[in-house]
Amino acid sequence: MDSIIGVNEQIEFGATPEAQLARYQVCLSEFEQLQYTDDYVLQIKEDIKKLQALIAKKGEAV
Structure with a gap:
């Protein structure tokens, strides 16, 4: 099953x-x-x- 999180969504809504x-x-x-x-x-x-994983990883990088 494909993710419903899309690059287009990120760009469109910022x-x-x-x-x-x-x-x-x-x-x-x-x-x-x-x-x-x-x-x-x-x-x-x-x-x-x-x-949640992306946010956690992003927090570790800071």
Whole structure:
């Protein structure tokens, strides 16, 4: 399954990984409140993990 995090999204919205993570977490929270799950929700969870790792790595480099 391909990531839904895209370079185009980063360029279009000027989103930092932290901003993307916050947006994805809000989205996931909404789906969880609705008790809804499908492949898209699973991909959001995977992308959240990738963003968290990217942010952690970025923090280590500083």
